[in-house]
Amino acid sequence: MRRPAPAAALAIALAAGLLLAQAPAPAGFGGxxxxxxxxxxxxxxxxxxxxxxxxxxxxxxxxxxxxxxxxxxxxxxxxxxxxxxxxxxxxxxxxxxxxxxxxxxxxxxxxxxxxxQPRPQFVADPDGAEIASEAQKFRIRVVARGLETPWGIAALPDGRLLVTERPGRLRLITADGRMTTVAGTPAVWERQDAGLMDVAIDPDFARTGWVYLSLVELLPGYQLPPPPVLKPGERPPNHPSMTVIVRGRINPAGQWVDQQILYRAPLDRYTPSGVHYGSRLAFDRQGRLLFSIGERGDMKNAQDLSTPLGKLHRINRDGSIPAGNPFAGKPGALPSILSYGHRNPQGLAFDAQGQLWEAEHGPSGGDEINLITPGGNYGWGVVSMGIQPGINAREAPGMIAPAAYYTPTIAPSGIMVYRGSRYPGWAGNLFVAALSGQQLRRLVIDGSRITHQEVLFKAYGRVRAVTTDRDGHILALVQQPTGQGTGQPLSASTPGLVIKLEPLP
Ligand code: HEC
CATH class of the missing domain: 1.10.760.10 (Cytochrome c-like domain)
Incomplete structure (x- = not known):
């Protein structure tokens, strides 16, 4: 838990601000x-x-x-x-x-x-919809309404849910859908892809009470310039920002307390790009904390071990570096890095064998599902299955190929391996929430291979995250469509729901 002294932070912020003002447009984005x-x-x-x-x-x-x-x-x-x-x-x-x-x-x-293709007809209220999928019949139940761009979800042992809303609210939701806001959570920088992102609870929550958040902050010490006068349709400018990982507790009065910063990137790595913050959280069997950070729109970052961008990271729950990390002690490499060559990883899940699966957004096509090997290079910046200026190969020596990829794009976000017993036909399956693909997808995995896939639904808008409640029911976060054909920018904040998949015989 190293924290830069405020004066040093300000000096670095000023230096970074100068650099940023002259930085050329990032390579590998926009072309x-x-x-x-x-x-x-x-x-x-x-x-x-x-x-x-x-x-x-x-x-x-x-x-x-x-x-x-x-x-x-x-x-x-x-x-x-x-x-x-x-x-x-x-x-x-x-x-x-x-x-x-x-x-x-x-x-x-x-x-x-x-x-x-015609876009799927959007159903704003899926409550009660019954779906006969290949291996399981189920009914959709709306558990909570009135959320704004719900991003992360975690089930508490007492039956309540924690849900983040990207604009910066952490919600507590009771089993009957009553919602309160946790007071005093950290301020976030909300712009384009950025805001309050994932939430997870400690593997030993009953004893420790720790709640983990990923969020985006502005460069510490950065002075926001006065807002410019915008022409119609013009976007407000972005400012140097970065994914940060914190933990804290929620006291009986519903307030965020005891906050600790677990991961803050080197301040000279903050960038004004408004995209690809990654931010998914997961715990491994040993209780270590994993998180993802995207390459922020510059694919060179993904291959550069001196920046946290375009990487998966692994830290201990107190923010220290685990001894077994693949790049710990390697000169020029950040010791928190677990794997690299990632674009915008937003799905992390362990299966029953302890294998780590990851999902990441591709450029145009080329979305990936990967099986993660510590130290592995997943190729972004050099290879891709999608269309990307500057990339002319789909494979290269030393670069790990995806277990599955998607062209056309589905925009995979959160993923989950089902370990419960509520849906006999789905045991051990990998579930993928997809944003632009507006779907929840089921992948059958056999060892390290994906052997079958099915779209479970495609009508309820953007699906951002998928998890289970304490009783083993599958929950998903959905959000009204944005982007192409909706009249809304892709990153617009829109209303969302928590839905539950009730198994039917
Ligand atoms: C001179 C005419 C001609 C041109 C030019 C041509 N094709 Fe074809 N292509 C055909 C015909 C005819 C078939 C069907 C052959 C058959 O199935 O008997 C075909 C079949 C195909 C198929 C197989 C479709 C399937 O059912 O699997 C693909 C793929 C394809 N073409 C791609 C291309 C692409 C890409 C280009 C340009 C780079 C191209 N073709 C240029 C005549 C052409």
Whole structure:
């Protein structure tokens, strides 16, 4: 629990402020649209003549057909495009297009085909909806309403729930849905992706009472400039900020007390980017605390062991560094790092074997589910299954491939391995909450492999987190849709619910 002295913090803040003022736009962010446009142009030049455009028929099959694409693996499509189809009119493009461009065409086709699909009809009140999924029938129950961008959820042993709202409130919710706000929680910087993020309770909560929070703060000592006058549609500027991990207790009067800062990044690493804070919390079998931090929109960070950005971290519950951490004692590397090469990891879950699963957002396509090895490099900055300027490979020596990936994008957020006995057909399954994909997804895992997947629902908006209550019922946080077609920016704060999946015979 090292804390910089206030004067030193201010000096670093000023220095960082100077640096930030001159910092160039981060690499690896923002150029995605241009590369997609170029890829579309490549399709027009090489393929449209036979295959037509979205929604049109040509001499050859329309490739903007999500159903056709769902029946082909990326590898199938790659082989066809590279080698052509002998005896048919489909030419071989292996001599014309580099492999990287063929992979980009495939990802682009999947993204375009998905964009052309009708969006799922949004159901604002799913209470009572019954769903017969493959292995389990269940009914949706709304447990709590009136939340604003609910982000993290944890069940207390007394049956109450703790839920964070991104704008900065920590809520206590009783079993019958009554909600109060914990007073005195730390101030957060709320802008774009940032705010109050995850909540978790101590593995030994009954004895210790510790509650853990991840949140975003402005650089300590930073003087906010006076707010500028904005033109209509203009976004307010961002300021240097970072993910911080704290713990505290909630006293009987419902106040946040005894706060300790467990993790604060080196202050020269704070950046004004408003995206990719990661922030999911999890405890391993030994009771150590794991948390994720995204690369903040600059993919170089993910490969740089001297910055906490684009990493998973592991610390002891008091903030000290566990002796077994893979980079502890390695010069130039931050000792809290558990794994690296991550983009924006927002899902962490241990399975019954003690394996750590992780979910992270990809660039355009290329969302990942990973199985985490301590010290492992997960490739962001160098490889990706999605479309990203500056990345031209899907795999490389020393980089661990995802256990599953998603193109088109589903935007996986929280994940959970089901360990209870309420849903016999779902024992040991991995559940994935997805934001833009507006779904709760069930993955069957066998050892280190994902062998089957199913979308359980897709109609209740953005799904941010999934957990279980003390009785083993699955709970999820949902939030009204934002982004494409909604008239709201992707990061807009919208109303949300806590829902429960009640098993039915
Ligand atoms: C000269 C016409 C022609 C051009 C140009 C062409 N294709 Fe094809 N392509 C075909 C035909 C015809 C088929 C169907 C062959 C069959 O199934 O017998 C086909 C099949 C395919 C398939 C297989 C579809 C499936 O059902 O699995 C893919 C993928 C494909 N083309 C991609 C491309 C891409 C990408 C380009 C541009 C880089 C391209 N094609 C350019 C004629 C063309």
């Amino acid at each position: 995605g649209r241009e590369l997609q446009r170029l890829t579309g142009q490549r399709f027009e030049e090489n393929c449209s003549g036979c295959h037509g455009a979205p929604g049109t028929a040509g001499r050859a099959p329309n490739l903007f057909d999500a159903r056709l694409l769902a029946q082909r693996s990326d590898e199938d499509l790659f082989r066809t495009i590279k080698a052509g189809i002998s005896g048919a009119e489909m030419p071989a493009f292996g001599e014309v297009l580099p492999d990287a461009q063929i992979w980009q065409l495939i990802a682009w086709l999947r993204l375009e085909a998905d964009n052309a």
